[in-house]
Amino acid sequence: MNHLLSIADLGADGIDELLRLTDSFVEVSSRPIPKVPALRGKTVVSLFFEDSTRTRLSFETAAKRLSADTMNFSVSTSSVKKGESLRDTVETVEAMGVDAVVVRHSSAGVPLQISRWASSSIINAGDGWHEHPTQALLDCYTIRQHLGGVEGRRIAIVGDVKHSRVARSDVLAFTALGAEVTLVAPPTLLPPRVDAWPVEVSHDLDDVLPKVDVVYLLRMQRERMTEALVPSLREYTARYGLTLARSRLLAPDAIVMHPGPMNRGVEIAAEVADLPHAHIVDQVRNGVAVRMAVLFLLLGSGTQGVIDG
Amino acid sequence: MAEVAMIVRGGRVVDQRGERTADVAVTAEGDIVEVGADLDAAGTGARVLDATGCVVAPGFVDVHVHFREPGQEDAETIESGARCAARGGYTAVVTMPNTQPAIDSAAVARQVLETGRGTVCDVHTSAAVTIGRQGGALSPMAELAELGVRLFTDDGAGVQDERLMRRAMEYGRALDVTLAQHCEIESLASGGHMHEGEWSSQLGIPGIPAEAEELMVSRDIALARLTGARIHFQHLSTAGSVELVRAAKAAGLPVTAEVTTHHLALTDACCAGYDPVFKVNPPLRTEADIAALKAAVADGTIDAIATDHAPHTQHAKEQPFDHAPPGMLGLETALAVARCELDVDLATLVGLLSWRPAAIAGIADRHGGPVEAGRPANLVVFDPDVAWTVDPADTASRSRNNPYAGRQVRGRVRHTVLEGEPVVIDGEVQR
Numbered sequence: 001m002n003h004l005l006s007i008a009d010l011g012a013d014g015i016d017e018l019l020r021l022t023d024s025f026v027e028v029s030s031r032p033i034p035k036v037p038a039l040r041g042k043t044v045v046s047l048f049f050e051d052s053t054r055t056r057l058s059f060e061t062a063a064k065r066l067s068a069d070t071m072n073f074s075v076s077t078s079s080v081k082k083g084e085s086l087r088d089t090v091e092t093v094e095a096m097g098v099d100a101v102v103v104r105h106s107s108a109g110v111p112l113q114i115s116r117w118a119s120s121s122i123i124n125a126g127d128g129w130h131e132h133p134t135q136a137l138l139d140c141y142t143i144r145q146h147l148g149g150v151e152g153r154r155i156a157i158v159g160d161v162k163h164s165r166v167a168r169s170d171v172l173a174f175t176a177l178g179a180e181v182t183l184v185a186p187p188t189l190l191p192p193r194v195d196a197w198p199v200e201v202s203h204d205l206d207d208v209l210p211k212v213d214v215v216y217l218l219r220m221q222r223e224r225m226t227e228a229l230v231p232s233l234r235e236y237t238a239r240y241g242l243t244l245a246r247s248r249l250l251a252p253d254a255i256v257m258h259p260g261p262m263n264r265g266v267e268i269a270a271e272v273a274d275l276p277h278a279h280i281v282d283q284v285r286n287g288v289a290v291r292m293a294v295l296f297l298l299l300g301s302g303t304q305g306v307i308d309g
Numbered sequence: 310m311a312e313v314a315m316i317v318r319g320g321r322v323v324d325q326r327g328e329r330t331a332d333v334a335v336t337a338e339g340d341i342v343e344v345g346a347d348l349d350a351a352g353t354g355a356r357v358l359d360a361t362g363c364v365v366a367p368g369f370v371d372v373h374v375h376f377r378e379p380g381q382e383d384a385e386t387i388e389s390g391a392r393c394a395a396r397g398g399y400t401a402v403v404t405m406p407n408t409q410p411a412i413d414s415a416a417v418a419r420q421v422l423e424t425g426r427g428t429v430c431d432v433h434t435s436a437a438v439t440i441g442r443q444g445g446a447l448s449p450m451a452e453l454a455e456l457g458v459r460l461f462t463d464d465g466a467g468v469q470d471e472r473l474m475r476r477a478m479e480y481g482r483a484l485d486v487t488l489a490q491h492c493e494i495e496s497l498a499s500g501g502h503m504h505e506g507e508w509s510s511q512l513g514i515p516g517i518p519a520e521a522e523e524l525m526v527s528r529d530i531a532l533a534r535l536t537g538a539r540i541h542f543q544h545l546s547t548a549g550s551v552e553l554v555r556a557a558k559a560a561g562l563p564v565t566a567e568v569t570t571h572h573l574a575l576t577d578a579c580c581a582g583y584d585p586v587f588k589v590n591p592p593l594r595t596e597a598d599i600a601a602l603k604a605a606v607a608d609g610t611i612d613a614i615a616t617d618h619a620p621h622t623q624h625a626k627e628q629p630f631d632h633a634p635p636g637m638l639g640l641e642t643a644l645a646v647a648r649c650e651l652d653v654d655l656a657t658l659v660g661l662l663s664w665r666p667a668a669i670a671g672i673a674d675r676h677g678g679p680v681e682a683g684r685p686a687n688l689v690v691f692d693p694d695v696a697w698t699v700d701p702a703d704t705a706s707r708s709r710n711n712p713y714a715g716r717q718v719r720g721r722v723r724h725t726v727l728e729g730e731p732v733v734i735d736g737e738v739q740r
Contacts, residue, residue, distance in 0.1 A: 087627045107629030108513040109583025128631070129513030168513055191510035192518070 003115045003122040004294055007133045007172040015140060015173055018293050022141050025292040028065065029285075038300045039068035042099040047089070048125070049075045049105040054260060054284070055125050055134075059102045062291035066300070071098070090114050099299050103127070108165075121298040129163050135259055136169035138290040139216070140177060142283050146255050147213055151178035156208050158184040158240060159218030159267050160229075162191050166259045167218060171199060184208050185240065188229040205240055209249040216257045217242055220267045233266055240267070247272045255279050311336040313355045314729065316348055320360025320690060323655050324367055324678040325664055333365055335686040339729030343682055358724055358731055360690045366659045367678030368400025368687040368725060370666040371640065372460065372489075372567060373543055373615035376402075376432070378424065379417065380409025384708050385620035387421065390640075391428030392705035393618065395732045397640040398689035398722035401431040401667070401676040406442065407465040413437035413448040418456050429725075429732040429740065431687070433672060435460035435489065438477050444469050447477055454484040459671030462489035464543060465590075467525050469495055474529065478538035487565075487669065489541040492525035492550070493517075493591065502631045504577040504592040512580060514630060517592050519547040526550045530557040533564055541669055542566040544617050546591040548601030555610040565669050567615040568602050570639055570646040575712060585626045585633030586710050589619070592635075606651060606661065613666035616643045620708035638711045641704055644691055646713065648720030655693060663689075690724040697721055705738060 001014070010018070028036055044063040046056050056072075063070045073093050084092075093101060100121040103111045108128030115122040126132040143150050155174050161167040161183050174181050175198045182200040183190060194201055202208050209215060220236060230236045237243070242256065247269070250256075256268075256278040264270040273280060314337040322331045322344065332348040334355070335341055350357055376390035385393075387404070394402050404421060406412035412421060418436055425432025436453040440446045442463040450461060461481060467490055468474040478488050498521040503509050505516025526542060530553060533540045545551055545566050557564045571589060576596055579587040587593060605611045619636025626633050639646075647658060667677030675685045696719045701711035725733035732739055 085624050085627060086629060087624075105629065107631045109630050112583050113627075113629065127513075129515075131513070165513060168511075192505050192516055193507040193510040196507040196510065 001298060004133055004298065005111050005115060005122065005124045006131050007136050007169045007176070012176045015137065015176060018137055018290070018297060019141050019144060021293040021297060022286070022289045025289040025296070026286070028292070029289050035065050035067060037067045038296055039063070039066040042068045042299050043071065043097065044068045044100045044102065044295065045071045045073055045093055045098045046102045047073045047075065047093055049110070052104050052126065055104065058284070058287045059125060059291050061288050062295055065288070066292055066295055068295065086110065086113065087117055090117055094118055094120060100295060123294060123298070126165050128165065129168070130165050131169045132165040133169050134287070134291055134294055135166050136173035137294070138283055138287040139170055139257065140173050141286045141290055142257065142279055143214055145282065145286065146279055150174060153179045153213040154182070154211060155179050155214040155216060156182045156184050156212045157216045157218065158205060158242070159220055160189045160224060161185050161194070161218065162189050163221070163224070164218050170216065171197060175199070182208055182212065186230060189224070206246065206249060209246060210251065213251070213254050214257060215242060215250065215254065217267045219259065219261065220263055237266055241269065242267065242272050243269045244271045247275065257283060260284065311338060311340070311342055313342060313350070313353050315356040315358055315731065316350045317358045317360050317365055317688065317690060317726070320363045320365035322365045322680050323659050324680045325660065326679050326681070328656060333680060333688065335726070335729045337729065339686050341680065341682055341684050341686045344680055358690065358734070360724070363690045363692050363723055364655060364659070365680065365688060365690050367663045367680060368676060368689045368727070369398045369644070369662040370670060370672065370676050371399050371402045371616050371618070372613060372666045372670050374402045374404055374618040374640065375407065375620065375636065376404045377620060378408060379420065384622050384625070385706060387424045387432060388428050389705055389707050390618065390620070391425065391430035391432055392738050393640040395429040395725045395727070395738055396705050396722065396736065397643055398691055398725050399430055399640060400687035400689070400725065400727050401433060401670070401672055403460055403670050404432060404434045405464040406435055406437040406462065411437045411442045413440050413442065415449065415452045415456060418453055418458060422456065429727060429738055431676065431727065433670060434458060435462050435464070437461070438463045438468050438488065439473065442466060444473065447473070447480065450477070450480060450486065451484055454486050459486050460489045460541065461486055462491060462543065464489070464491045466495065467491050467493045471528060471532070475532050475536060478532055478536040478540065482536065482538045487539045487541050487671070489543050490525065490529050491543050492522045492529065494521045494524045497521035497524070502588060503580045504594050506577055506595060508577045508580060512583070514580065519549055519594065519598070522547050522591055523549040523553060526553045530562060530564060533557070533562045539563040539565070544569045544572065544591055544615060545602070545611070546572045546594050546598060548598050551601055551605035551610050555605065555608070558610060565612040566610065567613040567666070568606060568611045569615050569617045570643045570650070571637055571712060573599060573602055573650040574646050579712070580630070583630045585628065585630050586637060586712050588630060588633055588635050589637050590635035603651065607653060611661070613669055614643065614647050614661045615666065616640050620706050621710050622708060626710050636710065638704070638706055638708060642699055642711070642713050642718070644722055645697070645718035645720045648693065649718050686726050686729040688726040689722060691720060691722045693720050695719060695721050
């Protein structure tokens with residue numbers, strides 16, 4: 001594997017391999033000095049065309065724990081205005097001698113486009129509404145950690161699926177691993193041809209909650225109000241928010257997840273986010289280990305021994 | 310009898326009169342002087358253009374091309390676009406007005422027509438319905454019509470306002486011009502970059518629903534009924550659109566319609582690799598739409614094949630999919646793609662490429678045949694069956710946004726004769 005562009009490229013076996021590899025990096029991360037020399041001499045660049053603190057920080061931490069050199073290529077809006085093309089930007093970064101480029105862009109497909117021009121490994125850190133593969137991997141890992149596995153689990157993904165790269169990657173990953181996925185959202189926040197997806201669809205969260213092992217809440221973005229997709233945040237919360245009262249409908253061992261950043265009080269009540277069966281912080285923690293596994297798999301061929309060292 | 314300057318020898322003539330094996334003799338003045346078997350060139354000094362194994366037909370006419378001049382000459386010029394047209398067997402084209410500035414005044418239209426005059430193709434232009442294609446105020450339609458403009462369109466966008474469209478159609482009736490529409494309701498389509506369907510849902514690309522086109526087709530059919538004015542539908546792309554046009558024609562309304570070669574050959578699945586070469590407007594649709602378009606071609610609902618030849622520079626097409634401009638090249642591949650996609654006889658195919666669009670463009674006096682004495686020698690000679698592989702580098706265009714790279718096709722233009730002059734011989738532009 002040269003790149004990680006889409007969950008679809010991995011398949012069930014590829015996801016399993018990465019989750020197993022993640023186990024070793026969770027162990028590495030728990031050491032007093034959570035660092036191994038696996039990627040010493042390798043250079044990992046973050047090329048973020050869209051603001052992101054959490055994902056960038058997570059990838060940087062992962063690279064540093066593998067002893068890779070890290071660089072940040074900040075693409076501000078002004079440099080886009082200066083007219084440099086995508087291809088020129090990528091070729092500039094590559095000319096500095098890099099081994100992996102972690103790409104975040106507001107347009108779907110950019111990591112795939114870049115991979116055609118690049119000789120280094122391209123890692124999709126989120127492209128428009130399309131995919132966010134490492135988020136899906138860390139979600140699978142978190143579910144496996146708390147529920148023993150993904151296969152056969154019933155997972156509800158609630159909220160703005162239409163505009164969500166997290167949802168697209170999660171649906172691919174969860175269903176590849178054999179979970180039963182139900183999307184819960186008003187029709188305006190679902191993809192137009194969701195009927196072709198291997199999922200169930202519901203518009204009734206109260207009906208779905210008692211039946212699931214995982215409720216996965218998506219971030220509700222405020223700009224959706226201006227597009228007449230929902231009448232108001234208040235009405236959205238009333239029908240699709242995980243309020244405290246609604247959380248009591250969940251089975252006792254069901255877990256609550258969210259990719260962050262949360263809008264407390266909108267898609268998730270403040271109290272619910274802090275309940276013991278909410279594993280949102282675990283997701284962030286696992287994110288570092290999963291990204292270590294991805295970087296290691298792409299760049300660390302033949303250095304398996306150094307993790308144990 | 311005028312002196313014979315050239316004989317097109319050994320071909321099979323295909324036109325609205327039928328098919329026959331015949332040579333075509335052309336005068337230095339550019340007129341067909343004789344059509345018949347085994348014409349004698351000996352002693353006349355006439356040039357012989359070999360058409361053995363080929364079809365000799367009235368030159369093709371494209372009612373929908375973008376030559377980007379004035380304003381975007383790095384992508385195409387009238388001169389380079391005309392060379393593409395000639396290589397594709399076209400003897401006449403109608404350029405679209407979405408230049409910079411738009412072709413919405415006599416000054417710009419005159420400039421385009423004058424620049425076109427020296428080229429290897431007969432370049433006509435449409436003009437914008439509204440000033441700046443902004444959908445606000447009517448362009449000087451009568452003044453433009455006096456320059457020879459026969460089609461008015463805001464192509465690239467549809468005229469959104471019903472009242473304004475009604476007025477344009479009514480006003481145009483006195484000028485013997487045709488309103489042509491790029492059918493798309495902006496409030497449904499805006500923000501979309503490909504067909505709204507299974508692929509857009511999966512790829513996370515905002516979609517353009519088929520209904521955005523169909524609603525405007527339906528509206529304009531109603532306006533044709535109201536005004537009695539002719540309306541030509543550009544680049545229809547959906548099953549619903551051709552069904553509406555079929556019904557309108559059955560009701561006797563004065564409507565015509567074109568389909569592009571790419572809407573017959575390519576689907577939204579082509580966008581799976583996020584290559585903006587496959588971004589076009591209207592967007593590539595589904596297999597079901599292609600089947601409906603082909604059925605509409607077969608039953609005559611579709612009048613013409615157009616290319617919507619839309620050059621864009623390499624760097625424009627190397628942007629993210631949702632930033633890249635829509636459009637693809639088409640003039641040099643149209644015959645081959647149409648030949649591969651359409652199961653129709655040669656006379657029907659030539660009609661779709663030649664005399665039927667010539668009638669829509671209002672230039673049937675000089676283009677579209679028939680191939681007979683006294684007519685202008687605007688001819689194409691093509692091999693209907695030769696197989697070849699599309700190579701984007703093999704082009705007269707300034708751009709390379711060819712969606713058929715590597716595709717195996719059949720049918721290729723050998724010669725193009727413009728007003729008696731062989732402007733293309735064996736695929737090579739002669740000047």
